[in-house]
Amino acid sequence: MALVFTQNRGMQFMLDGSDPNMAQQWTNYAQQIIFNSQPSFLNSKLLYNPQMKSAYNFVPAIMGMLLMLICAMMTSISIVREKEKGTMEVLLVSPVRPLMVIIAKAVPYLVLAFGILITILLMARFVLGVPLAGSLFWILVVSTLYILLALSLGLLISNVAQTQLVALLMSAMVLLMPVVMLSGMLFPVESMPQVLQWLAAVVPPRYYIEAMRKLMIMGVGIEDVAREVAVLAGMTVVLLAIALKKFEVRLKS
Numbered sequence: 001m002a003l004v005f006t007q008n009r010g011m012q013f014m015l016d017g018s019d020p021n022m023a024q025q026w027t028n029y030a031q032q033i034i035f036n037s038q039p040s041f042l043n044s045k046l047l048y049n050p051q052m053k054s055a056y057n058f059v060p061a062i063m064g065m066l067l068m069l070i071c072a073m074m075t076s077i078s079i080v081r082e083k084e085k086g087t088m089e090v091l092l093v094s095p096v097r098p099l100m101v102i103i104a105k106a107v108p109y110l111v112l113a114f115g116i117l118i119t120i121l122l123m124a125r126f127v128l129g130v131p132l133a134g135s136l137f138w139i140l141v142v143s144t145l146y147i148l149l150a151l152s153l154g155l156l157i158s159n160v161a162q163t164q165l166v167a168l169l170m171s172a173m174v175l176l177m178p179v180v181m182l183s184g185m186l187f188p189v190e191s192m193p194q195v196l197q198w199l200a201a202v203v204p205p206r207y208y209i210e211a212m213r214k215l216m217i218m219g220v221g222i223e224d225v226a227r228e229v230a231v232l233a234g235m236t237v238v239l240l241a242i243a244l245k246k247f248e249v250r251l252k253s
Contacts, residue, residue: 055128060212061185064205073171075154133219152239159246
């Protein structure tokens with residue numbers, strides 16, 4: 001949210017610079033609306049990102065995209081591959097419980113996702129100069145919740161798809177395009193048409209990216225991202241419940 005403060009020599013416009021695209025738009029709007037005739041009186045101060053580095057915006061977005069694609073897409077393809085080979089039925093008739101089979105298939109991608117997360121955080125801090133202003137503990141906790149959500153979505157796709165090709169196409173349509181276009185990664189959600197804003201409201205990466213920008217760049221506490229965490233937790237519970245239910249129905253049929 002942008003605020004205008006009165007000072008001795010004019011006005012100062014203070015705004016959140018963690019998203020450089022929106023910061024530039026807010027500055028332009030202020031110049032046109034408030035000081036259209038004399039724009040030189042407007043003094044802008046960017047908070048959190050005074051250098052207007054694009055890395056501050058794209059690092060959380062890349063984290064959201066990679067974790068979603070790796071966990072959901074790879075998990076769905078892996079389980080469907082077992083179905084195509086006929087080995088899934090062999091695993092399910094073994095003494096091992098079906099839930100343990102699913103967990104065993106998801107654990108490698110869980111470990112891979114954590115490896116990607118740690119790598120991105122290290123590169124962001126020491127290569128790109130992106131600060132980790134917030135608590136690293138809460139960054140990892142929120143990321144873990146998001147990874148579980150992505151794994152649940154991958155499990156749900158695997159229950160619907162019959163072949164690896166179908167799973168890949170479904171993952172691309174359900175994940176890739178919405179993540180890139182509707183998560184706020186490239187375009188601010190607030191600037192989208194109302195219909196697209198409604199669609200963006202059900203895209204999980206949107207809330208993860210917003211939470212990461214607040215935790216990493218702004219350095220806020222977990223209470224300031226409670227809304228995003230609550231939405232991610234709710235989506236995780238719903239997707240996991242639907243995926244497990246469909247999996248049980250599939251076994252009985």
